Amino acid sequence: MNKVTNVKFAGLGGQGILTCTDILGRVVFDMGNDVKKAEVHGMSQRGGSITSDLRFGDKVLSPMISAGQADFLVVMGEDLVEANQYFLKDGGMLVKPSDFEVDQLTNKRTLNVALLGALSKHMPFSVEQWMDAVRAQLPERLHEVNEAAFMLGRGE
Amino acid sequence: MSSERKLMSGNEAVALGTKHAGCALGVGYPGTPSTEILENYAKLEDCKAQWAPNEKVALEVGIGVAFAGTRTIITMKHVGLNVAADPLFTVAYTGVTGGMVLAVADDPGMASSQNEQDSRNYARAAGVPLLEPADSQEAYDMTKLAFEISERWGQPVILRLSTRVCHSKTIVIPSESKPVPQADYVRDISGRVMIPAYARPAHKRMRAKLAEIEEWNNAEGPNPIIGNSTKLGIIANGVTALHAQEAAPDAKVMKLGMVYPLPMKAILEFIDSVDDCIIIEESDPFIQTEVQAAGGKVRPRLERYRYGELDVIRVKRIIDGDDSEEAAPPRGKPPQLCDGCPHRASFKLLKNIGCTITGDIGCYTLGVLPPFETMDTCICMGGSIGIGLGMRHVLPEEQARKVVSVIGDGTFMHSGLTGVADMICNRPKYGHVIVILDNGTTAMTGLQEHPGTGKTLDHQPAEKTVSIEATCEAMGVDKVVVLDPSREMERFEQAVRDALASDDLTVIIARRPCILAVARDAKIKRGEKVR
Ligand code: SF4
Numbered sequence: 057m058n059k060v061t062n063v064k065f066a067g068l069g070g071q072g073i074l075t076c077t078d079i080l081g082r083v084v085f086d087m088g089n090d091v092k093k094a095e096v097h098g099m100s101q102r103g104g105s106i107t108s109d110l111r112f113g114d115k116v117l118s119p120m121i122s123a124g125q126a127d128f129l130v131v132m133g134e135d136l137v138e139a140n141q142y143f144l145k146d147g148g149m150l151v152k153p154s155d156f157e158v159d160q161l162t163n164k165r166t167l168n169v170a171l172l173g174a175l176s177k178h179m180p181f182s183v184e185q186w187m188d189a190v191r192a193q194l195p196e197r198l199h200e201v202n203e204a205a206f207m208l209g210r211g212e
Numbered sequence: 213m214s215s216e217r218k219l220m221s222g223n224e225a226v227a228l229g230t231k232h233a234g235c236a237l238g239v240g241y242p243g244t245p246s247t248e249i250l251e252n253y254a255k256l257e258d259c260k261a262q263w264a265p266n267e268k269v270a271l272e273v274g275i276g277v278a279f280a281g282t283r284t285i286i287t288m289k290h291v292g293l294n295v296a297a298d299p300l301f302t303v304a305y306t307g308v309t310g311g312m313v314l315a316v317a318d319d320p321g322m323a324s325s326q327n328e329q330d331s332r333n334y335a336r337a338a339g340v341p342l343l344e345p346a347d348s349q350e351a352y353d354m355t356k357l358a359f360e361i362s363e364r365w366g367q368p369v370i371l372r373l374s375t376r377v378c379h380s381k382t383i384v385i386p387s388e389s390k391p392v393p394q395a396d397y398v399r400d401i402s403g404r405v406m407i408p409a410y411a412r413p414a415h416k417r418m419r420a421k422l423a424e425i426e427e428w429n430n431a432e433g434p435n436p437i438i439g440n441s442t443k444l445g446i447i448a449n450g451v452t453a454l455h456a457q458e459a460a461p462d463a464k465v466m467k468l469g470m471v472y473p474l475p476m477k478a479i480l481e482f483i484d485s486v487d488d489c490i491i492i493e494e495s496d497p498f499i500q501t502e503v504q505a506a507g508g509k510v511r512p513r514l515e516r517y518r519y520g521e522l523d524v525i526r527v528k529r530i531i532d533g534d535d536s537e538e539a540a541p542p543r544g545k546p547p548q549l550c551d552g553c554p555h556r557a558s559f560k561l562l563k564n565i566g567c568t569i570t571g572d573i574g575c576y577t578l579g580v581l582p583p584f585e586t587m588d589t590c591i592c593m594g595g596s597i598g599i600g601l602g603m604r605h606v607l608p609e610e611q612a613r614k615v616v617s618v619i620g621d622g623t624f625m626h627s628g629l630t631g632v633a634d635m636i637c638n639r640p641k642y643g644h645v646i647v648i649l650d651n652g653t654t655a656m657t658g659l660q661e662h663p664g665t666g667k668t669l670d671h672q673p674a675e676k677t678v679s680i681e682a683t684c685e686a687m688g689v690d691k692v693v694v695l696d697p698s699r700e701m702e703r704f705e706q707a708v709r710d711a712l713a714s715d716d717l718t719v720i721i722a723r724r725p726c727i728l729a730v731a732r733d734a735k736i737k738r739g740e741k742v743r
Contacts, residue, residue: 068545081381085219092347093219093381096323102578105544117458119347119380119451122525123541139542195741 060113062121063175066140067132069106072168075193076130077108079172082189083181084112092119105139128178130171151175156209166205173209183210220384222377225348226285226315227253229355233311234390236260236282239274241267241626242657243289244324245378246317250287251660254669263660263669266593266626267292271299271314278308278368279404280395283359290318290331291592295627300368301338305414306404307366307421310393311359314340317373320494321521324656326573326590328519330495331372335472339418341425342370342472343434344450348382350434354469356387357434365421372471374494376451376521426473434469435478444531445486447479447503447510449493452522456492459527474499476506483508492530494522549578554724555649557697558618558704559584562647565708567616570603572596572628574620575655575726593623597631597646604640613712617646622654622662624680629687635717636688643690645711646719648680649697651726659729671736680721690716697722 063080067073074095081093095108109121126143130151137152144150153167155174161167169190176186190202220228226249230238238253238261240246254261264270267288277284288296293316300314316334319325335342343358345351351373358369402410429435444463448456453467466482468474483489483503490511491500497513504510514535517526526538549555559579562569563586571577571587572595580587589599600617607615619628628648635644654660661667666677681692693707704722711718735742 069547078381081219085383091219091381091383094376095379096375102547102550102575103545104547116382117454118524119376119382119454120521120523122523123539125524139544142539142541 060111060116061128062126063110063128063130064121064126064140064143065108065110065130065132066136066143067106067168068136069103071132072165073106073108073132076168076172077110079169079186079189079193080110080175082192083185084110086185086189087181090114090116092116094119105136107140128175130175132167132171149178151178156211160208161205163201163205166202169202170205170209173206174211176206176210216385218384218386219381220348220352221248221379221381222345222348222351222373223248223379224252225351225384226355226371226373227256228384228386229352230285230313231256231259232386232389233356233359234283234392235285235359236310236392236395237262237273237277238285238287239264239270239277240285240287240315241265241270241292241295242654242660243292243317244657245319245375246287246289246292246315246373247657247660248378249285249315250669253285261669263662265663267296268298271296271303274312274314275299275303275308277395278310278312280397281309282393282395283311283363285313285315285355287315288317289325290316290329291325291327292316293331293334294329295593297334297338300334300340302406303368304338304340305406305411305418307414307418308362308368309366309398310395311362312368313355313358313362313371314368315355315371315373317375317378318495319375321375323375326592328495330498331370332471332498333496335370335372336498339422340368340370340472341365341422341470342372343469344372344471345377345469346451346454346467347377347380348384350469351377352384352386354434361425365425367418367421367425372450374450422473426475429470429473429475430477433475433478435466435475436469437464437466437482439464442485443487445482445489446531447482447489447491447499449499452492452494452527455522455524455527459524460531463531468499471499474502476502479503480506480508483510490531492522492527546581547578548581549575550727552727554651554697554722554726555579557701558647558649558722559586561697561701561705561708562586562616562618565705565712566614567708567712568603568611568614570596570600570615570617572617572619572623573656574623574649575651576618576620576649577656579618587618594619594627594631597628597635600646601631601635601638601640601644604642604644605638609642612640612642615644616708616712617644619646619648620655621648621650621652621664621680622660624648625662625664625678629683632684632687632689632719639717641715643711643715643717645708647708648719648721650680650721650723651729652723653726653729655726655728659726659732671733681719684719688717689719691718692721693718694721694723696724698724
């Protein structure tokens with residue numbers, strides 16, 4: 057059966073959720089999946105609420121994740137849980153900053169990638185695959201700090 | 213082949229399709245969600261693109277390119293099509309020689325727009341064929357198809373996109389590329405000068421071409437039928453067809469790629485092939501109305517789904533005939549002016565003074581939200597000036613003297629200039645005050661250039677800059693004041709108070725760059741890539 061995985065990211069404009077959606081998108085794209093990524097930006101870039109959807113599998117039709125359909129919900133802050141919980145399906149997994157030692161992040165701007173590290177524990181991709189995608193999506197001078205953030209999120 | 217597989221946004225796919233169709237010049241006005249089409253196009257090798265001060269000028273430039281016999285794309289958002297509507301209706305009569313595609317992005321649900329108008333109505337009203345892709349692959353393919361249709365019938369073609377298609381990334385496998393046709397002018401006065409004597413036959417020619425295009429759309433248009441159920445049939449267009457396929461995997465779906473002129477013969481045959489047929493479309497009941505008028509037996513439309521975007525769950529509800537109230541999603545945090553935004557000081561001041569503000573479209577529209585809550589109206593690009601003038605003309609003195617038009621520099625270039633001309637000529641009794649919040653960029657849509665920034669689309673210096681202050685003075689404004697809203701607060705306050713108290717026509721230019729533009733320009737200087 058065609059199984060589609062739905063990952064919803066929620067944050068505020070400027071926190072880097074589009075970047076982390078792109079990184080996951082890269083991982084699954086490189087593995088040959090069908091991928092659809094939907095985001096709403098524009099006004100929301102000015103610090104407003106923003107969500108981004110990533111769907112992948114053999115064949116993805118709609119690009120959007122409806123209410124109650126997300127297998128994973130990744131939030132950039134604990135205060136975003138309440139407003140976005142309704143996207144999660146029964147038995148779906150919530151990934152949030154308190155899942156890891158968030159105050160050990162050397163650079164707060166890498167929180168998005170640290171959350172991917174936390175998410176990665178629940179996904180069947182190797183650390184190397186994630187790292188390749190991180191490096192492909194970010195400029196070189198940010199590689200080291202983001203790799204460290206990813207590993208912190210992953211708890212390794 | 214797999215090396216050719218790319219993950220692209222709809223906007224990137226339109227840009228690549230445009231290059232591969234052999235386009236000579238891309239021109240447009242930035243507007244979310246259409247902005248990145250031209251930005252991406254300009255980055256492709258040998259692709260030339262430029263911003264126009266507004267959509268009407270963009271379309272006019274495009275008409276020139278197409279009259280010269282080569283290919284052009286014009287990009288804008290749905291509300292921009294209103295601005296470009298004047299030339300659109302007439303170029304539909306004259307037709308074009310080279311291929312001309314208007315990429316118009318609608319925003320159902322209003323992620324960042326002032327209305328959710330449906331551009332398909334323009335296709336019907338102006339008589340312009342319209343294609344509607346569902347994902348990035350189709351955006352790529354249909355861009356090329358749109359150029360082909362345009363050139364084959366010598367008519368402009370609209371490529372209607374939506375936020376979901378523009379900003380979603382899906383997989384694209386590109387195909388072969390065409391060279392850019394050489395421009396060459398051939399005079400055709402009766403075909404292109406639309407005086408009534410020449411326009412009358414032109415209108416008939418246009419309708420005849422549309423009839424031919426409809427025939428083509430019936431026979432070989434991009435309208436695949438998926439599945440073979442005889443029970444439930446669904447007719448859908450664009451991204452809603454994908455929602456429908458997912459919501460009802462067993463239904464037979466007719467996925468309309470060319471929505472105007474509709475392939476009515478094929479549609480009626482489809483309806484006959486199923487027991488129960490339902491039309492699913494976002495925004496207005498465009499297909500629904502046409503099909504019912506042609507006698508197609510389809511389920512009645514549920515009005516509640518006209519509002520906002522559709523998704524799989526909402527489409528399931530439509531299929532189930534569920535007209536019950538929908539749960540409202542929890543409210544998120546609204547956008548805000550950036551910390552350190554130069555507009556903050558300006559709004560604080562105008563609020564303290566107690567002005568009535570006719571506002572406009574841009575980042576500064578956010579001045580309507582707390583903590584400022586200082587904007588009384590916001591209708592359309594440039595509207596602040598005309599609306600302010602109207603109020604000044606009729607309000608009693610005490611109220612009239614409070615009215616200030618607030619507009620940004622990019623919006624001023626787009627359609628504020630004609631408002632100033634009106635102010636000079638039809639001068640209100642107590643004068644008028646315009647505050648131009650000049651942050652040196654088109655911030656809201658992602659920091660694009662305009663004639664007042666003195667840079668071209670790729671952020672390189674233009675030959676000359678249009679000076680806002682010199683233009684206002686030359687037009688006949690009594691008093692023009694230029695100041696820095698953050699550093700010269702007292703002077704700013706005095707200038708506003710003086711202007712409100714006098715009967716002058718005053719323009720106050722509050723000039724301080726957008727902090728994001730400053731950061732972006734620093735990156736460009738360091739030679740770093742900017743998004
Ligand atoms: S992007 Fe620029 S103009 Fe817009 S709110 Fe931020 S600082 Fe202000």
